[in-house]
Amino acid sequence: MADPQSYRPRPGEIPTDPGVYRFRDQHGRVIYVGKARSLRSRLTSYFQDLSALHPRTRQMVTTGARVDWTVVRNEVEALQLEYSWIKEFDPRFNVKYRDDKSYPYLAVTMGEEFPRAQVMRGKKRTGTRYFGPYTHAWAIRETLDTLLRVFPVRTCSAGVFRRAGQVGRPCLLGYIDKCSAPCVGRVDPEEHRRIAEDFCAFMAGDSARFVKDLEERMRRASAELDFETAARLRDDVGALRRALERSAVVLPDATDADVYALADDELEVAVQVFHVRGGRIRGQRGWVSEKGAEDLPDIVEHLLQQVYGGERGDEVPREVLVPVLPSGDADVAAWLGGLRGSRVSVRVPRRGDKRTLMETVTRNAEQALARHKVARSGDLTLRSQALQELQEVLELDDAPLRIESFDISHVQGSDVVGSMVVFEDGLPRKGEYRRFIVRQGTGDDTAAMHEVLTRRFRHLSHAPAPGADEDGRPARFAYPPNLVVVDGGLPQVRAAQAALSEVGVTDVTVVGLAKRLEEVWSADNIDGFPVVLPRTSEALYLLQRVRDEAHRFANTFHRQRRSRSMTTSALDGIPGLGPARQQALLRHLGSVKAVRAATVEELQEVPGVGPSLAAVVHERLAGDNLTPAVNLSTGEVLE
Numbered sequence: 001m002a003d004p005q006s007y008r009p010r011p012g013e014i015p016t017d018p019g020v021y022r023f024r025d026q027h028g029r030v031i032y033v034g035k036a037r038s039l040r041s042r043l044t045s046y047f048q049d050l051s052a053l054h055p056r057t058r059q060m061v062t063t064g065a066r067v068d069w070t071v072v073r074n075e076v077e078a079l080q081l082e083y084s085w086i087k088e089f090d091p092r093f094n095v096k097y098r099d100d101k102s103y104p105y106l107a108v109t110m111g112e113e114f115p116r117a118q119v120m121r122g123k124k125r126t127g128t129r130y131f132g133p134y135t136h137a138w139a140i141r142e143t144l145d146t147l148l149r150v151f152p153v154r155t156c157s158a159g160v161f162r163r164a165g166q167v168g169r170p171c172l173l174g175y176i177d178k179c180s181a182p183c184v185g186r187v188d189p190e191e192h193r194r195i196a197e198d199f200c201a202f203m204a205g206d207s208a209r210f211v212k213d214l215e216e217r218m219r220r221a222s223a224e225l226d227f228e229t230a231a232r233l234r235d236d237v238g239a240l241r242r243a244l245e246r247s248a249v250v251l252p253d254a255t256d257a258d259v260y261a262l263a264d265d266e267l268e269v270a271v272q273v274f275h276v277r278g279g280r281i282r283g284q285r286g287w288v289s290e291k292g293a294e295d296l297p298d299i300v301e302h303l304l305q306q307v308y309g310g311e312r313g314d315e316v317p318r319e320v321l322v323p324v325l326p327s328g329d330a331d332v333a334a335w336l337g338g339l340r341g342s343r344v345s346v347r348v349p350r351r352g353d354k355r356t357l358m359e360t361v362t363r364n365a366e367q368a369l370a371r372h373k374v375a376r377s378g379d380l381t382l383r384s385q386a387l388q389e390l391q392e393v394l395e396l397d398d399a400p401l402r403i404e405s406f407d408i409s410h411v412q413g414s415d416v417v418g419s420m421v422v423f424e425d426g427l428p429r430k431g432e433y434r435r436f437i438v439r440q441g442t443g444d445d446t447a448a449m450h451e452v453l454t455r456r457f458r459h460l461s462h463a464p465a466p467g468a469d470e471d472g473r474p475a476r477f478a479y480p481p482n483l484v485v486v487d488g489g490l491p492q493v494r495a496a497q498a499a500l501s502e503v504g505v506t507d508v509t510v511v512g513l514a515k516r517l518e519e520v521w522s523a524d525n526i527d528g529f530p531v532v533l534p535r536t537s538e539a540l541y542l543l544q545r546v547r548d549e550a551h552r553f554a555n556t557f558h559r560q561r562r563s564r565s566m567t568t569s570a571l572d573g574i575p576g577l578g579p580a581r582q583q584a585l586l587r588h589l590g591s592v593k594a595v596r597a598a599t600v601e602e603l604q605e606v607p608g609v610g611p612s613l614a615a616v617v618h619e620r621l622a623g624d625n626l627t628p629a630v631n632l633s634t635g636e637v638l639e
Helices: 039-046 055-063 075-089 137-147 158-167 189-203 208-223 227-245 296-308 329-340 352-377 380-393 445-462 490-502 538-565 579-589 592-597 600-604 611-621
Strands: 019-024 030-036 066-071 105-108 117-120 129-131 257-264 268-277 280-290 319-321 345-347 402-411 414-424 434-437 483-487 509-514 519-522
Touching (some): 019 039, 019 075, 030 039, 030 055, 030 075, 039 066, 075 296, 129 189, 137 227, 189 208, 208 227, 257 296, 257 352, 268 296, 268 352, 280 352, 296 329, 319 352, 329 345, 380 538, 402 445, 402 538, 414 445, 414 538, 483 490, 490 509, 490 519, 579 592, 592 611, 600 611
Parallel strands (some): 257 319
Antiparallel strands (some): 019 030, 019 066, 105 117, 105 129, 257 268, 402 414, 414 434, 509 519
């Protein structure tokens, strides 16, 4: 691991102009490419204290051996050069915020003598009209098959076309009137080109004209009693309407826009994009990528750069709708406008149809991330890999088949509670979850963690056998864990380790997972540095799920406790009437109203309520000027 200070440029050497920089490793390979408005301030930020850097950034600067830069005139040029270098060098530390699949398009080769309609991927060709992108190639084929009834354009390959001309017989599509069969001279090149141009016009959004023309011809044929022609035209109109129904109208003003939405967690980000052309959704795409050190504006900037970089100008829409504006939004818009050859608007929709569409795309992104996480957690191979990685990284004797995680929740020291969740074989075992009411109630997280761990592990030193107590009943805590995970850093880990030592438990490893940088802290780290797992590590993903589940469980219990503590009753404050006797009164009589109406003799029938207490309760509740039960958070009268 290299010391970044060994190759740090002197501050006076770095210009303050905008530019693009490259980090290289000891072998000269480019490992990271970035741009900056001011090269000096950006590069200086990389050579600060390593503990203040994001783990991915820290790994990058310690892997590097030198850095060089190129000055450009403005931010737009920096954006272009950064993209070119990323494509050229494919640096390992530049996160890819898009998938590696090419979009399928419906293409019409207008540059040929006899234009052909087909599915195309990859680099765009000169002289070819493209429509899309589509989500799946089969969707293009279904749409094309429907439209060939009205626009019988050629779809065969050059070999099939040439062979049909040699034998003088068209293919099957020519016999069923889904091709105008120019191969055998049924139509001349000019007529076939007109058919192809009409097909392109319909796909480009000029659909009403063709539907109206077919309906007029159908009515004319019907008036002339040519019912066979009228029936065929009726079916043609139905085919056009079915093709239109495949593309939902979402924007009434024939807008051309790409709508992006993101859903992210600490490790990954899900991207969804809807391609709207002519006011209709022509395609939808989504993928899940690793999340680097960038925040959302930086992610949006690199996403747009990677999606549109190198595209033909006609593939950049007039509008790009995003959840948050990218870093340097004016420069990104200028760069996209240069690609398109006209102004491109990059903005966040605030109201109306476009805002509604953005919410739909966002829901798709959230569901995609949730499906990805479920599929990942349910994969037996990945779970086994995560457990094996944990064993190796934490130097455990065995794989941690049982993991227990603890968390503390409170609001300014009130209603302090703890939670314990259990994962066995990488999956949650909710029947083993436990909740703790912290008795100290000081709001000190480390003291609360110490108390919770003490109460949980005290049972291990007294249980006669795993899974049973002294009377042979199932024990509350049946088995010891292989690994304990606490929510927090080194202070919480040390408090947990001290609790285990005090009760005589020495064979359970304790680690902490800090939220800010997802660092793994262990009490065995005598040098005071955490273990930093790769962002793509299955072990880190499992620890994150365990920690987040404990946090969720603790917060749920805390909200329940806080809601109950904010409810006051007419029974509160009566001397000698604690929570247990209050519950006994309510169970026996049904409600506070019934308790108020009860006589002293009826109150004495309640277990635990003697004559003197019954008299006090009756005296306090007698009369009409008594305070009813009220929920302090809402003001709602509960009686």
